[in-house]
Amino acid sequence: MKYEEIIHRCFRCGYCKLTGDYVDFNCPSYRKFRFETYAPGGRMWLIRAWLNDEIQNSERFQEILFSCATCANCVENCVFTFSDDLVNIFIAAREEMVNKGVIPSVVRDYLKNIYVHGNPYKEPANERGTWADGTSIETYDGQEYLFYIGCVGSYDERGQKIARAVGNLLMKAGVSFGILGSREGCDGNEVRALGEAGLFQLLAEQNIALFKELRAKEIITLDPHAFNALRQDYPGLGGEFEVYHYTQILAPLIQSQMMPLKEYRARITYHDPCYLGRHNGVYEVPRKILSSIPGVELVEMDQNRENAFCCGGGGGNFFTDILGGGEDSPNRIRVRQALDTGASVLAVSCPQCAKMLEDAIKVEEMEHRLEVMDIAEIVTRALS
Amino acid sequence: MSDINRSLTEIVGEHYVSNQPEELYFYARDPGLMPPHKPDYVVVPKTVEEIQKIVRLANQNKIPIVPMGAGMALTGLVIPLRGGIVIDMKRMNKIIEVNEKARYVIVEGGTSHGLLKSYLDKNYPRLRHSIPDSPATATIAANVMIHGQGRLTQQYGFNSDMVAGLEVVLPSGDICKIGSCSLSPDWFSKGAPLPDLSGLFLGWFGATGIITKVALKLYPRKRMRDVEIFVTDRGNLVPDIIYELTHTEMVEDINIFTQPLPMIFKDNHHITIFMTGDTDEELEFKKKLIFGALDRFIKGKDGGFMSVGLAMKQTLLEMPQRSVSRFADVKKGGGFEYSGPILLVERYLGCTRKLVELASKYDLAYSAMARIIGRGHCMMFGFSFTFNRADPDMMDRVRKALQEVSDYALVVGGVFWKPTIEEQRMAIEKMDPNTWNLMKMIKKNLDPDGIMNPGNWEVA
Structure with a gap:
């Protein structure tokens, strides 16, 4: 070994x-x-x-x-x-x-679905871009940025909402970008984490070949898990790209007043996604966005930044749910920590965290006290 | 499913009982060198009532019970020598009450030192406790149970001396409160002015009961801390230096370390002096007295204060010192073990010579760390050897070296700290027979069926 x-x-x-x-x-x-x-x-x-x-x-x-x-x-x-x-x-x-x-059979099923269907949901590839239906988001064709979505943002209902929110914000800010739609493949971050190194390599090589074919040089990712794979693992397989998480694109646009924000009065606590925070060291950019919104009071949970408590969705557990169930499941612990701050909004910057934490809020019956919102959704509200 | 398993499941819930090979493997051993022995079950209770039920079940069925904190004693004290039920206490980690003015805290029996430190840092920044240099996961109850030492030991004695009350589940399953809390809502004393019954439990390694709550004395936390190191190559002078330092009553803690590497450290004795103050003036005043106290050693060219770089200062001022755990990987092998007898400070030079002799004899990497207990009343001298867990021969050499340390410690008037089973046997053999008879009477009366951490404090 x-x-x-x-x-x-x-x-x-x-x-x-x-x-x-x-x-x-x-x-x-x-x-x-x-x-x-x-x-x-x-x-x-x-x-x-x-x-x-x-x-x-x-x-x-x-x-x-x-x-x-x-x-x-x-x-x-x-x-x-x-x-x-x-x-x-x-x-x-x-x-x-x-x-x-x-x-475990749940792990086997996940890996097989990725291998056979290209996604864990067993959905057809040609529906991968349907999240963008009804928007003016274009297919990638040499724009400045390629906007890479990942499986959760492409197929999961909650993830799709976040993908649309980010896409619309980028459009509103005049960012030149396009998506791959049905040509997008799974980034493989969870495939690697679950131990299928061969399948990961295959997925990564296919993605790298496509990115190169399309001459994409700068890639914006929706999902920190994809951000991690593209930034940390793809270079070793010949995939050298400039990779950003979407918050890294939004933050300078907001701070330079290219996206002037109106007042949004809310007490917000931010949950650091592990693959954005500990794995890639991005802690302050999302906070800068939230702090730039007039009326937002940003409060911290005791466990924040390097000490943030995981929502329990990492390492493939979002799909396998081995960590789920019971009052000590990580997502339920995390929303209780969020509620303890007195915040009414639990901000996230990851579709997997969003779904994990939203599910926990329902089980904990906190719906009327705490709302999970992606940073893109918060910014959208502050723009309107 | 066996009846015992079913009963345990009813008590703590199915998720918190295991008799699976994975848990039995892990809980059969600690990080030290003692041979493993598997438990039959591992449970992780949440409440005192659950512990009472587990103890009663064990009593009815004559099953051994071993309470466990973080399992960091290294001397096998939580290895279930006769199988039975290991009770992992760490789910019971609530901080129940802090009485700020009376300076005490009451915690559950599985609360870690790290958690309490963090809680006090945030909520009571003017209070602190005596944090040991064992990993932050070490539990307070287990630490006082083994008479651990910490950063305030030079001032206030063993950490167990700082206990202000106990709640214990007796081998019968009954709850017993020890100290002022037995008749008062306030947990300010473990004994006085009553008979001090805490001695029925502290130092017994769970052989007489399970500590489910501890009240611990807290102490003023000054705003500043600093550290200086006085270095001498005259080991025979160390007791005199300690005498002068403790006389000043200006010192927070005194540790002495000696080690062969880096080369400039070899044959030197580093007397590490910790100080605190609320202001620069207070700290400077203390330093002045401390430096003054050692002036004659400096003038006599017997030693001097070394310059302590920022990185080293940070390492030393950390609480707990993570660098202590790092010693385990000096040989890239993940292991160290030490024997830490408690003995007079005047035995210091002999101990260092013995350590160097044994390291040479058995070809081992060593480190000595002594901690002054009280105002020089005694010290813990740690004979530490690191080993490579993948090298059975090296592990065996460390075992042999530590056996010789045990023999030596008794010869020079030492008393074993957190003794292995073999050291307990040696201690019993050397002990005043009437003292041992009294211990036997206590054990027999409290635990007539011998179910509590059996093997400890008994003659085989």
Whole structure:
């Protein structure tokens, strides 16, 4: 297994499951399951035991491995020099399991759907761009930016609304961009996180070839998960592009008054998506947008920025739901944290987080007290 | 499903009981060098009532119980030597009450030091507790149970001396309150002016009961902290230096470290002096007294204050010091273990010589870290060896070195801290027989069936 030479070096001191300021446990799977085995240290010790044939690949072991949300809190807080590789180690172990074909059925189904249908929803490729129906958003044809949506924004109803909000804002700001529509493929971020390295490479190579064919040089992503794949993983496969999250395009437009905003009175707290924040270090840009809106009072949850608590959707859990269910599921914990700030709006910048947190608000019966809004939706409201 | 499993499931809910191979593997071991032994079940309760029910169930069925915090003692104290039920306490981590004026906090039995620190930082910035350098996940209850030490130990003694009350689930399943809280709503004292019953539980490693609530004394938190290091290569002078430093009563904490690397550290004794103050003037005043106290050593060319760079200062001032855990990876192997006997400060030089001798004999990387307890009343001397978890031979050499440390510690009048089972046996053997008889009476009366962390504080 890749990283096998590191596995035994975990001391299981447990810093990895806390925030940097120790305010609480911050590993989503540990928060839900509460056995040490579901924390990063537990995974390290169990992977070693598995490689040494001291335990077998059981359903429990699969749950332990695949409940990791790849949120990178452990990477942030592990005290050892190999900390950067922690998530990679868990993904490498998943790869071993995928290669042996012994994985949870929900993971298998997800991977098969991507392989067969090109998306996890089993929807036809020619409907990938239907989210833009009724807008004036153009197909990419050499514009300055390619706007890459990803599976959730393309097919999920909530994600589509966010995609439309972002697309409309970019149009309103006069940004030159186009979309791929039915030609867009899955970015593969979750495929990689779930351990199907071969399929990820195939998807990435197809996307890179298409981007190159279309001579796209600058890409705006809707989804931080796609942002991560294109920015962190594609360069290693020959895909060198300028990649932005949409907030990075909107922020300067707003700050230079190219998109003058009206007053919108709201107390807002912002949830950092792991793949925008910890994985890519983008913490302040979304906050700058929110702070630029007259009337907005931005309040922070205790666990913010590097210490943000994951919504539980990362690492493929958005699709597999291994972390879902029960009052200690990460999305339910996160909305309770948001409500504690007194905010009436929980701002997000990721369609997966939006859906995860919205579902939690329903289960927690907070609909009349807290509303999930993507930053693009908040800006849209401030424009109107 | 067995009857026990069914009963545990009824008590804590199906998600918080496991007898799966993964949990049994993990909870069979701690990060140290003790041999593993699997539990039969692991449970993660949420309430005191659940713990009472688990204990009663164990009692009825004569099943061993091992309460566990973060499991960081390294000496195997939470390894279930006879199987049974490991109770992972960390779901019970609420901070129940802070009495600001009386300076105490009441926490649940699974609350970590890190959580309390963070809570006080945010809500009570003028209060602090004695945070140990074990990882931030270490629980307060387990730390006082093992008589841990922390940043305020030089001033106020063992962390267990700072306990202001306990709630304990007895082996019978009954709840017992210890200290002022037994007859008052206020948790200000663990004993005085009553008989101090906390000794029936502290230091027993869960063999007499499970701590479900701890009241801990809090102390003034000054706005500033600083650290200076006095270096000497004259190890025989260390006790005198400590005597002078503690006499000033100006010091927050005193640690002494000696290690072979980097090369300029070799054969030197680094007396790390922590100070606090609310103002620059206060801090300067304290420094002046501290520097003055050591003036004769400087003039005698026996040592001096080294320059402490910003990065080193940050590392040392961190609470807890994460660098302590990093020692585990010096050999890129994820392991270290230490024996930390409590003994007189005057034994310091002998201990360092013994450590260097053993490191050489067994070809091991070492580090010594001593912490002064009270005003020089005694010290914890940590004989630390790092090891590579993938190198069984190195692990065996560390075991042998630590066995020799145990022998040495007793010879020089030391008392084992958080002793391994073997060290407990050695301590019992050397102990005044009447003291041991009294311990046996306590254990037999509290836990007649021997279900509480069996193997600990008993003769095999």
